[in-house]
Amino acid sequence: MKNHQIVLAARPEGEPRPDHFRIVESDLPKPADGQVLVKTLWLSLDPYMRGRMSAAKSYARPVEIGDVMVGHTVGEVVESRSAALKAGDAVAGYWGWQEYALADGKQLTKVDASKAPLSAAIGVLGMPGMTAYTGLLTIGQPKAGETVVVAAASGPVGSVVGQIAKIKGCRAVGIAGGADKCRYLIEELGFDAAIDRRAPDLREQLKQACPKGIDVYFENVGGEVFDAVLPLLNDFARVPVCGIIAHYNDTELPPGPDKTPRLLRAILSKRLTMRGFIVWDFADQADAFRRDVAQWLKEGKIKYREDIVEGLEAAPAAFIGMLKGKNFGKLIVRVAR
């Protein structure tokens, strides 16, 4: 039996290419005391990974050249030397882009397969769902009757943001790439309006969709979408800043003029709150998140969609495509059945 791992082969400038990744084959490792050997079933692919491929300082350490790519994973314990786990247990953790991994038993979370499909633990019931829940409720503070706009709205974070906005009595407006995704937002997820981010009249459509302005803008994107949102923000609007996927592959700043003063002026004159966050800043809300979202899933108030690719070797191309918006739903890799 051999293990396969995908490691960072080189740091991309701009868009990642397949040759920035490399597959490495090795023998299966043996767990030491307290460790388990896990077999990966599901690997989550998420935009933040682009940041980890760069050497730039951020909230987390970069992946070093030759290191296994980071990622949220679900798997099955194959061999356990941890008192807390036994072979056959389903667990979630952060062992990254590999078929097998050694993990400290204490760093893993048991997953109850009877409550939801295992893959939900890295999606709607995992980091993306909790990102949506904590950022929207804690920073966005949506009130009934307000308008909440979210971009990348058919993705695993945006789709939960919009559905929680509806649960809280808000008008939910999604921005997504293409007619299929927009139809899905309205027909499947119950958004009040959905706009194609590629529409030449994006600003005008957004204005039509938000007749009372925008009270909460959940920022996943940046770029032109942010430019379209800014003039529509109401006084005292809240902007949780969760991601700026439009800029992750930037190699330099966009051409001028410099719009920073316009943003500062809007923050001042509309008394906006912009606040960046990552999900771990709200780790103390994990229990509330799991309780609420599990309940909403059961009641059918939250739905989710997965975009599944097969096999670890497919991960690099799927990840590269995701940065261009090619996925439709939560992008996950079925590493093994």
Added chain:
Amino acid sequence: MKNHQIVLAARPEGEPRPDHFRIVESDLPKPADGQVLVKTLWLSLDPYMRGRMSAAKSYARPVEIGDVMVGHTVGEVVESRSAALKAGDAVAGYWGWQEYALADGKQLTKVDASKAPLSAAIGVLGMPGMTAYTGLLTIGQPKAGETVVVAAASGPVGSVVGQIAKIKGCRAVGIAGGADKCRYLIEELGFDAAIDRRAPDLREQLKQACPKGIDVYFENVGGEVFDAVLPLLNDFARVPVCGIIAHYNDTELPPGPDKTPRLLRAILSKRLTMRGFIVWDFADQADAFRRDVAQWLKEGKIKYREDIVEGLEAAPAAFIGMLKGKNFGKLIVRVAR
């Protein structure tokens, strides 16, 4: 007896000029029931007035062409038809750039001349002081040992921000225009460091002055100062956005590149909070502000400096100079003795 008023003659594009203002002479008006006639003693000149001269939508209505310029004022009741006030009472209000004015008695605040000089009611104990107090404490939330940076630091807002930061046990770093102002910040007000905003090595000096980074940046300025501050902000730093005087005379956006993505990336990766405010958003803190700052004045923990110009007719030139940083201390006009 004649009244003199300064009205908005034309809307400036870019820097205001004297001919954007006009002096108007008229007869003294007679108070109607509930009104008082007040004689202006002190007129406050503040950067926000530049915004009111433009037609652009903001948090307050623009001054219309031909209207008296707005402004915070202190004066003496000359004639009263309000039950609450009598001739000779000292009052503060918002009757603007004029020697005499009619005012609704209920819109005026009595000022106790025995506690502080009357002019303090439009300075350290008035709107600028309260702006500093509310923005720093509510949004900035400085904690002992943290570093607070404020620009326009010798002005009526910045000087109080820095001194309250010291009272709260923080390191206070001021940025001001010129060596005299910087010396004043350190020698008179007790700032830990002061930096000339015109220094060619502003960024390097700021870095030296903030060896543990910046936890609170009280934004009065924008422009190059903001660019210098941004890389030094610590994780979870707070940025109360109070003003952007560097941009008030802008007629177009600055040349590129567009630095907005850099700002969004900093907000995200450092989990910054940027929040705009105006003092009236915190009107419920007026009592706490007056109590605390009056006490700190009495204890000598807060000092202030006034830059006095003589006569209403001197107001336009003084205001134009203030937008270029020519004042040193709170700029006020002695309209009458």
